[in-house]
Amino acid sequence: MNVFILSHRQLRIIALAVFMLITTIPHSYAEASLYIITNQNSDISELSSNEVRQIYMGGTLSRKLNAISLPVDSSIRKNFNVSIIGLTENRIQSYWAQLFFTGRSSRPKELKTVNEVVDYISSEVNVVAYVPANVELPSNVVVLFQR
């Protein structure tokens, strides 16, 4: 009878490979760190990760704080979707179609570049946006959350 037995060494290699696979999946997404920013005169001083998610997914908090997004093909947007929303762009779009066509909420406003986003935040209150953590921020823009 042919019995398939793995040696201890082979088992260790397999265990190590599985471990590396599991631990590297989340890291491969988390390339850059993000700031969630707002104007210093907004009615808010900090946000949790879940509150940021609520704002971008049309939750109750999105009525108080308007969300700003970057274009769909932006790598910063992809990073934000993966690390904070936890859904693919396609799933988010599908969810937004549901909210929008049932009159529950409107999609986040889209601006073309990070500079435009920072300028907009600098001039409007009660609006939040995500930007890469290496961006230089004007003095009237504050960070509410970072990842």
Place this chain on the structure above:
Amino acid sequence: MKHRLCSIYGSIIALSTGMMYSKIALADDRVQVSGFTRIVAGYLNTDDAEFRGYKDDIQFSPNSLLGLQVNAQANEHISLTAQGILRADSDKDSGLEWFYATLQPEDNLSFKVGKLRTPFFMHSDVLDVGYAYHWISPPPQMYNAFLFPTFEGVNATYGHFGEHYDVSFEAYLGQHSGDIDLNNTRTQYDVEVLGGFITEVKRENLTFRASIHQGDVDVSLPQLESLAAALKNYSMFNKTVDALSSQSQIDVMQFGVRYDNLNYFTAAEWVKIKPNQKTFLPEIDTYYLTGGYVFDPVTVHVTYAKSKLRYSDFPSEVSDTLTNLPTSSPLYPGLSQAAYGLSTIENSRSSDSLNSWTIGARWDVKPRLALKADITFLHGNDGETAMFESIKDGFDRESQLYQVAMEWVF
């Protein structure tokens, strides 16, 4: 039908051109024009029956449609929304599905007044926007039950959030008249009062939704009314006369849960529809379980759905009286005709219990454009209608429905 489809495609082209201009003309963001369209082709692999408009010949009309939505923001607190649908199926109503004003006096409180979609189940108010869900057709056992898709009235939504959760409470009240498919017949109905209460809790990627709804419906069924009027003259069959009443209170209970992440999703929904008049409206228990895996941009999914329908029989007082009556009695001919009428009504009721498995794939070609393919394996019980129509003798209530679709929102 072909003419209607052509007009849909024509409208899409006209609209796409129009949209380019509207984006410029309406650059002040106060008026927004958006829309959605779905082109669905389906084929049923039997010639012994039809299912929801599909047969053994490729059909486009049952689910293809074009929807347009216009939002106008009057000021910070008030906006107007109109959504019109043009359906390829001329038997289904085209026209304004939503037409309402939204008032938002506070950040966490909003009111909608006007013509609204009835928010019975998780996908009820977004059924026409196929892009918003993974199937081509949500489980028909639940989403094609005999309920009233729209109402005229008011809806109030209150939201409350914490660091880790977001809750919304929604209540609505209204009325509606229209027609529905009841026992495979287009039937007029009038809902004098319709109301409901919905709670939705979101925590990270997990959503729970629980709701109750109630409506007082008056269904126009002439055969019931004439039989009740005839039996009333005997003054001895009050229970049967009551059981022939075309008025019924209908209670609906729903519970749903959904979990989504980057790699997979899973959802389940359970519904009970309970009319207090169950001689011609069925009590329905239905649920589905669904799950899918995301190989972005492709999602593959599988769904099991089941429904169980129950009716009440008419009281036996008419047939009991008839059994003890000599055939020479002057009452005999009339009562015997009434008994026949009652059994005809019982036999003409649709017995739509159905089990189904659906496997499908959705390919998100680009944001706001998706292609889908679904196969649904339908299993009904012998001798029942099982949601099939035009059933031929010998049909075993087993069939597969193949569907492909293009979903687009703009």
